[in-house]
Amino acid sequence: DAKTTQPPSMDCAEGRAANLPCNHSTISGNEYVYWYRQIHSQGPQYIIHGLKNNETNEMASLIITEDRKSSTLILPHATLRDTAVYYCIVGRGAGGYNKLIFGAGTRLAVHP
Amino acid sequence: NAGVTQTPKFQVLKTGQSMTLQCAQDMNHNSMYWYRQDPGMGLRLIYYSASEGTTDKGEVPNGYNVSRLNKREFSLRLESAAPSQTSVYFCASSLSRDTLSGANVLTFGAGSRLTVL
Secondary structure, rough: OOOEEOOOEEEEEOOOOOEEEEEEOOOOOOEEEEEEEEEEOOOOOEEEOOOOOEEOOOOOEEEEOOOEEEOOOOOOOHHHHHHHEEEEEEEEEEOOOOOOOOOEEEEEEEEE | OOOEEEEEOOEEEEEOOOEEEEEEEEOOOOOOEEEEEOOOOOEEEEEEEEEOOOOOOOOOOOOOEEEEOOOOEEEEEOOOOOOOOEEEEEEEEEEOOOOOOOOOOEEOOOOOEEEOO
């Protein structure tokens, strides 16, 4: 399974967009990009995933570059509640090898 | 709708003692996973079960055993606990049959905090 690289920490002002980058240069053609977040010591929470196309849901948007070697998670209007560790993971889909490996993630601090 | 339920939430053990962490999901998911998270670090996969009746090692399986009791339940056993196993343990499950997108989305439990003295 491909590995990911994320900055260890980022800051964002409340109300502004938070753009969290992720590098996954060794991603293979059948691997998805997944984003999760972990608030305090709670269990990780699924945010969004994508394969090739950009995706948007009620929580966030996911922008995947055309070569699929990197992606950006966008929280359009960050709030204090979005302060968390964000994990970018790549892994195969439902029909293949199901193991998802979490790295250290990006610690996002949203400040007033 | 409980999702993924882990028991116990907290446990303190002495070195050499054994215990089992229990995990149950009510979402009819096929796959289940056990992760551990040490302070300030990401999650590391211990074992997983792609479907009922199968289990496989993850990144850090040494010192642990698992049992996929049925489709709902996946337990993690520490036969002889060591201080290095002090951690927060998370169970997760996934449908693994997402016909809409083919993706494998995990739902996590709230965690079990284990301290080994």
